[in-house]
Amino acid sequence: MNATIIKLPKIEDPRGNLSFIEELIHIPFKIERTYWIYDVPGGQVRGGHAFKEQKEVIVALSGSFDVVVDDGKLKQTFSLNRSYYGLFIPSGLWRQMENFSTNSLALVLSSTHYKDEDYIIEYNEFLDFRRNNEK
Numbered sequence: 001m002n003a004t005i006i007k008l009p010k011i012e013d014p015r016g017n018l019s020f021i022e023e024l025i026h027i028p029f030k031i032e033r034t035y036w037i038y039d040v041p042g043g044q045v046r047g048g049h050a051f052k053e054q055k056e057v058i059v060a061l062s063g064s065f066d067v068v069v070d071d072g073k074l075k076q077t078f079s080l081n082r083s084y085y086g087l088f089i090p091s092g093l094w095r096q097m098e099n100f101s102t103n104s105l106a107l108v109l110s111s112t113h114y115k116d117e118d119y120i121i122e123y124n125e126f127l128d129f130r131r132n133n134e135k
């Protein structure tokens with residue numbers, strides 16, 4: 001399964017726009033955790049790893065950044081810069097976040113609680129994981 005961009009609801013209003021996410025409606029999983037990444041110094045890279053189980057949706061609530069998603073064979077770069085788009089990343093994909101603009105804010109909705117054991121942090125281990133889980 002590939003990473004995909006999800007267009008979120010956007011209620012346009014002269015008073016300011018509003019978007020929202022409801023679990024199992026706009027995104028295909030129940031949300032067990034949310035976290036956000038902010039105050040990223042210029043040039044820093046976050047999240048170079050994969051998750052065995054965690055599925056996630058990443059939203060650029062403010063500013064912009066790129067998410068590079070890698071299935072072990074192909075890499076795809078998604079540039080997020082609108083708060084009404086979410087990037088859905090299924091489990092088992094390597095992903096890295098980079099090119100953060102000043103004051104950017106990345107919201108991550110996760111299908112799991114935080115579990116250290118869910119991380120694959122070695123790229124070779126990730127490639128083994130992909131081979132072992134190929135359908």
Ligand code: TYD
Binds near residue numbers: 033037046048
């Ligand atoms: P990590 O997932 O490695 O950050 P990133 O993917 O952005 O590079 O997490 C950094 C640290 O924060 C690590 O020590 C684990 C901790 N952490 C939690 O305790 N709970 C969480 O929900 C997350 C995402 C991280």
